[in-house]
Amino acid sequence: MEYYDPREYDLAGRIAKLKTKHGFIETPFLFPVIDPSRQNRYLNIIDRVGFNAFITNAYLLYRRNRGERVNIHDFFDWRKPVMTDSGGYQILLYGSVDVDNKTIVKYQKEIDSDICVILDIPTGTSMSRVEALNAIRETIKRSWESMSLIMESDQLWVLPIQGAPYPDLVYYSSLVSSRIPYHIYALGSPTVYLEKYDYEKILLLTIIARRNLPPNKPLHVFGVGHPMIIPFLVAVGADLFDSASYILYARDDRLMFEWGTRRLDELYYSPCNCPICSKYSIEELREMNRDERVDLIAEHNLYVLMKEIKQTKQTIREGRLWEYLEYKSKLHSSLKKAFGIIVKYRDYLMKYNPLIKTNIHALLLIDSNSVCNPRLEINRKNTYKYLIKGEYSKLLLLPALSKPYSNNRIYNMFREKYCEFKILFYHPYLGLFPPEVSNTYPYFQHEIGRLEYSSRIVREIINTITKLRVSDLKIVTVDNS
Incomplete structure (x- = not known):
């Protein structure tokens, strides 16, 4: 050696x-x-x-x-x-x-x-x-x-x-x-x-x-x-x-x-x-x-x-x-x-940070600072690059509420009701992502402390939707009252 x-x-x-x-x-x-x-x-x-x-x-x-x-x-x-x-x-x-x-x-x-x-x-x-x-x-x-x-x-x-x-x-x-x-x-x-x-x-x-x-x-x-x-x-x-x-x-x-x-x-x-x-x-x-x-x-x-x-x-x-x-x-x-x-200086850290490790552990998403975790940020960027290659003229945005996100009652209900719409999940840390990745890392392997949307994530979501050339957009929101 x-x-x-x-x-x-x-x-x-x-x-x-x-x-x-x-x-x-x-x-x-x-x-x-x-x-x-x-x-x-x-x-x-x-x-x-x-x-x-x-x-x-x-x-x-x-x-x-x-x-x-x-x-x-x-x-x-x-x-x-x-x-x-x-x-x-x-x-x-x-x-x-x-x-x-x-x-x-x-x-x-x-x-x-x-x-x-x-x-x-x-x-x-x-x-x-x-x-x-x-x-x-x-x-x-x-x-x-x-x-x-x-x-x-x-x-x-x-x-x-x-x-x-x-x-x-x-x-x-x-x-x-x-x-x-x-x-x-x-x-x-x-x-x-x-x-x-x-x-x-x-x-x-x-x-x-x-x-x-x-x-x-x-x-x-x-x-x-x-x-x-x-x-x-x-x-x-x-x-x-x-x-x-x-x-x-x-x-x-x-x-x-x-x-x-x-x-x-x-x-x-x-x-x-x-x-x-x-x-x-x-x-x-x-x-x-x-x-x-x-x-x-x-x-x-x-x-x-x-x-x-x-x-x-x-x-x-x-x-x-x-x-x-x-x-x-x-x-x-x-x-x-x-x-x-x-x-x-997280862009500098991203150059050295492995995207995934063999002995992987769930990401701990603590608060709004967690949005900047290089491993999470790289995943979001890669997902956005993948999304803008697709066709989303009719888009339904669902809140990612409980894992696995693509295998719960709410998702199945809206998928049947809006069968002509493409569905994307939105999440305060994970951003936008398609149902097919919801069982992969880190979309499944993460634990959340505090749910709060940062201005960074909101901007990322808006910018991505703008690039998707959506003609008919429906958003399902959560009533926290």
Whole structure:
């Protein structure tokens, strides 16, 4: 197999096997950050929770060991995959590091990392356009500079995409980078947006980058470590993430949940049944010594992150990632805005979204947002194309009330009464469709939450009827009084 092997698709998200020297990583995946100076304290925790890889900082390891070569798997006593960052985050924080790109690239080769990152220049969010463009050009220069060093390497190499906060510069950076043959691409500098819950911006920049990059190569998004946003980023094509959020939040007594974050002193009950929350009450966590509490909250946060990764994978397998995003969008106002980006760019998602899956599940039609589900929208478009090829001079429109729509009393009654009329069903989510498809997917395999007609569906129905050249139209309506 190739080093990256996608197996399941939904929207622009996918489940894939990423092959490294020390084993496979199933994506989507989040690399917990491990500080080289505190490795023993948290490695056992991330392993226990189920993370089979982590990321650490090669630059900090280089400084700690004064450049001395050390096998990273021996150093951490870890026989599974290890990813190393190059010091770009330190450049973002402090402006520079006391090592050059070639040195840190060679060092990552020597310590035997599985996934390595060249030393890029992050643009952050405070650079001017000129500064950001110069940072991109320097990163691109370094990517070519590194090629001679990594060509024969059996490691996976990552090329960071910079340009934030300027969408056009992210476009430029990703377009140029797509022509440079790295194994993995990574979008940099989203941390500030995450801290501000500006998920719209992160999604937009991720979409811009993903569209320009080779679809057969994974995309890493640096610094993403909250369960709220992970499935949204997966849906637009992100595969890998990394974050130290689990421990940073824990040191501040903050607990992650799928819907947000709460400080320990804000909680009376824990709405979580992970092993930590099942064993300790909120009161017990408050009363224990700080070091023990930090470790336990960090472990809780890791369990929540792992649960989100697994939940996202499950929805991809079921073909219900869109429905999951709909559900998530109702948990927080920032996620509602994020879902707006998903809706806006659904044409992009349609290019990757399989129309039907072998292990198909019924579509969950929740509210008017469900109309935009790409799987449903593609079916409507295909049905409309089919309809306008037919002859409908006499047309009877029936409301689709109960499944199977073509095998109920109302349909049979009107078919006998208006035998000279063609019959089409109309539905608040499915639009117009002929009786002969009413037993096929998704016209039969769907569940409805709230019946409401959106202006989008009404326009689609009117436009389609106009194209059918109907001379005699009869519409059966439902009396809801």
